[in-house]
Amino acid sequence: MQEVLTIKLxxxxxxxxxxxxCDAIKLFSGDVSEEVYIDNVKDICxxxxxxxxxREMFEVAKALYVYGYLYWxxxxxxxxxxxxxxxxxxxxxxxxxxxxRMPRKLINKINALEExxxxxxxxxxLFHYVRLFRNGLAxxxxxxxxGHNNRLxxxxxxxxxxxxx
Numbered sequence: 001m002q003e004v005l006t007i008k009l010x011x012x013x014x015x016x017x018x019x020x021x022c023d024a025i026k027l028f029s030g031d032v033s034e035e036v037y038i039d040n041v042k043d044i045c046x047x048x049x050x051x052x053x054x055r056e057m058f059e060v061a062k063a064l065y066v067y068g069y070l071y072w073x074x075x076x077x078x079x080x081x082x083x084x085x086x087x088x089x090x091x092x093x094x095x096x097x098x099x100x101r102m103p104r105k106l107i108n109k110i111n112a113l114e115e116x117x118x119x120x121x122x123x124x125x126l127f128h129y130v131r132l133f134r135n136g137l138a139x140x141x142x143x144x145x146x147g148h149n150n151r152l153x154x155x156x157x158x159x160x161x162x163x164x165x
């Protein structure tokens with residue numbers, strides 16, 4: 001009979017293990033240091049033209065990604081934080097262009113971006129895919145575990161940058 005390997009994604013924090021990588025990192029990444037994760041996000045940037053608040057919120061997402069080295073679920077929380085910065089960027093862009101009536105729902109805000117020629121119809125479709133992903137994370141039935149995929153952060157940064165060319 002083959003042995004089944006199980007790991008706990010939740011790490012019980014102690015003084016002794018605080019600075020040590022979580023078990024999932026050891027399993028999926030081997031013997032790596034936190035420097036690998038710092039390098040994974042160092043070049044992901046939100047355009048300087050984006051509001052400072054959005055840039056700061058996105059920096060928190062990058063920091064959480066790096067801390068995923070210590071605690072696996074921080075990778076998912078990192079992406080959730082990036083989505084918050086994305087949503088704020090959308091609202092702030094609509095405020096910046098003096099939309100007459102701010103939509104309440106994110107779906108309508110994204111549609112307004114296209115109606116005001118801020119994004120193309122193809123870009124609107126991509127924004128809606130991110131919105132659907134965000135909805136799944138915002139209304140969970142369980143704790144998602146997205147893992148150490150920096151492409152999620154890159155995608156969100158790229159969409160924010162489309163708004164602030």
